[in-house]
Amino acid sequence: MLKKCIWVYFVLMIALLLNGCNSTKDYWDNDDLDTSSEPLEIIENQTIEELTNASNEEEDIYAYIDSYIDGMTLEEKVGQIFMAAFRHNGENLPVTYLDEKTKELIKSHHLGGIIFFAENIDTVEQTKKLINNMQAISKTPLFIAIDEEGGIVSRLNSSNGMPATKLPGNKVLGMTENPELAYKVGKLLGRELSSLGFNMNLAPVADVNTNPNNPVIGERSFGDDPHKVGKMVGKMVQGIQEQNISAVVKHFPGHGDTSLDTHKEAVTLHHNSERLNAVEFHPFKSGIQKGVDGVMLAHIIVPNITDNNLPATFSEIIIEDILRNQLKHKRLIITDALEMAAISKHWTSEEAAVLAFQAGADILLMPASLEKAYNGLLRAIREGVIPETRLEDSVRRILMIKYERGILDFEEAMIDPYNILGSQEHLQIVEEIYQYNNK
Structure with a gap:
């Protein structure tokens, strides 16, 4: 022996x-994972x-x-960094099918991902066809993402033609204080999204809702206790990713104690590192320990940490020093939508793309102008402002997740969504949540 x-x-x-x-290999090492x-x-x-x-x-x-990266052009590598939204076409109609303009934008910018909104979702067949058609024209298969948190943020439930399970939302789920129910809901979300062809869910919310006047988080949070929220976040991440859907915890470094909305204006959080470590960071640590595929950045300003008035999205201290080195998150870092007013009121699309990428973000979500952001980042790399090796670091992380989730070998899902969406098993989970809170 x-x-x-x-x-x-x-x-x-x-x-x-x-x-x-x-x-x-270095990107996937994580010494702090809480695994036995x-x-x-x-x-x-x-x-x-x-x-x-x-x-x-x-x-x-x-x-x-590495061989895959070697076979990519510079333009294709830059394209992997962008996740775009196509909510309306040139006639201001919802994009529910792959029109020629959308097709050209996907191909000419070599997009790495697309995020769906309510405008893109009508029926089961239509949604599956749109996803499959987008994947079919992409040389490198796409992340197809969605914000499916449950409760008030549910893109699937926005359409009467989509029989997805209606969930009560994280506040109600958090009131059960039962992480196993969060795990079941994570699996439920993962199953339903996977059956339609999605492969990434920008959820769960990991913010601790300590401010009752918070206009943007509120009932999207599991609660105001960081330890209880952390347990729910970790189990929901586990449930989602067991269904081969990438989970993305949000909004780092924590949007729960703010009184303004970054969709509309700049938001400042005045907490110091001791407070952030004790409260805001805790649920994100839990998600990272469960191997969450992505962390989304918030556009909030934290001057006591960064010593400046730049949002976290543009802060190397927040992204590299804290998220990468302190919290040991080695996988994807995704910005919140760069079209939001907290960013777009103060920086051009080119500036925002370059600043966020320089700070350490891997995926740039929804720039105000896809063309300007793409060309701005491409130019910065061509001119040596950003080394191409830095670009390849992010592309490598993106492709590794796509490999692990089977996206690089994309095949149309053969599962019948009607056997998954709103199934009796899923409805029983919803009933269990309500019964648990009525005890």
Whole structure:
């Protein structure tokens, strides 16, 4: 047994050394993940061959991603950074099918992702067809994202032709103080979105609602206790991602104690690092420990942390020092919509794209002008303002998530959504939430 343990240790050390030399591997290391170790006897029962094969498989994946990047043009790499919305066409009608203008914008900007809104959703068949047609014209398969939080933020429930489950929302769910119900709701959301062809959910909200006058978070939050909110966030993330949907916790560094709305104006949060660590950061830590695929940034100003009046979206201290290094989030960082007034009133689309990307964001969501933002970032890289290696860092993170979620091998889902959406099983979960609160 001792001899076998020595051999296992030797193989593991070799694997770690090999992985340490690989640039891609560094992005996925997370020393702070709250996962229990496998018992020693299970590790001992693994053969050297199995351990070696696992290491070789990892190396093959990293090599595949790097090879994929090597085959991309600069324009295609820049396109992966952008997630656009197409809510209305040139005639100001809702985009419910892939018209020629939308098709051209997706192809000419080599988009990495598209976010759907209520305007894009009419019926089950229409939504699936729109998603599949968008994927069919994209050289690199797309993130197809949506804000499906439940409660007042539900794009699916906006249409009478979409029989999705109507959820009570995070405030009601949080009142149960039962993380297992959050897990069930996460699985429910993941199943319904996956059945339609979505692969990313910009949820759950990880904000701690400590300000009763908050105009933008309110009942979207699980509550005002950071530890209880953290438990609910972690379990919902787990449920969503078990259905192969990328979850994105939002809005970092925490929008719960604000009295203004970044959709309309600049918002300042005057908390210091001790307060943020104790309250605002806690649910985000929980999501990160569960391996959440993405964290969304808020456009809030935190002058006691950044020593300036730039929003968190443009702050290297917030993104790199805190989110990457302190909280150990190695996966995707996504901006909130750059068209929001907190950004668009003060910076051009070009400026916003360059500043957010320089600060460390991987995905730029909904710039006010897609064309200007794309060309601005492309020009900054061509002129050496931003190194191409920095661009490839983000593209590598994006492609790794797309690989892990099976997006790079996109195939139209064959599951019948009508067997999933609003199913009896899902309705029973909703009933369980209400019954739990009525005890």
